[in-house]
Amino acid sequence: MKNSRLNRILGLEIQRRRVEQGWSQEYLAEVTGLHRTYVSQLERGLKSPSVRVLSHITNALGISMSEFLQVVEELVNADGE
Numbered sequence: 001m002k003n004s005r006l007n008r009i010l011g012l013e014i015q016r017r018r019v020e021q022g023w024s025q026e027y028l029a030e031v032t033g034l035h036r037t038y039v040s041q042l043e044r045g046l047k048s049p050s051v052r053v054l055s056h057i058t059n060a061l062g063i064s065m066s067e068f069l070q071v072v073e074e075l076v077n078a079d080g081e
Contacts, residue, residue, distance in 0.1 A: 006076060007048050009045075010042070011042050014042055017061045021061060025043070034056070034057075
């Protein structure tokens with residue numbers, strides 16, 4: 001699988017969860033200690049989050065990293081069919 005596809009799916013899931021919370025990119029950046037432009041790059045699939053960054057994001061969104069990655073894995077598999 002190409003990294004860009006995985007990054008895109010990861011980013012879209014971060015964005016979906018953020019919007020579901022009613023949060024702006026600025027607010028997610030503030031509560032995670034990330035820069036807003038970096039959050040934007042993650043959501044657009046331009047950057048790949050480290051495990052540490054993903055942990056900060058999932059903690060802020062109130063979801064376990066394993067649950068988040070399970071959803072991403074399901075989306076990747078569905079996208080690849």
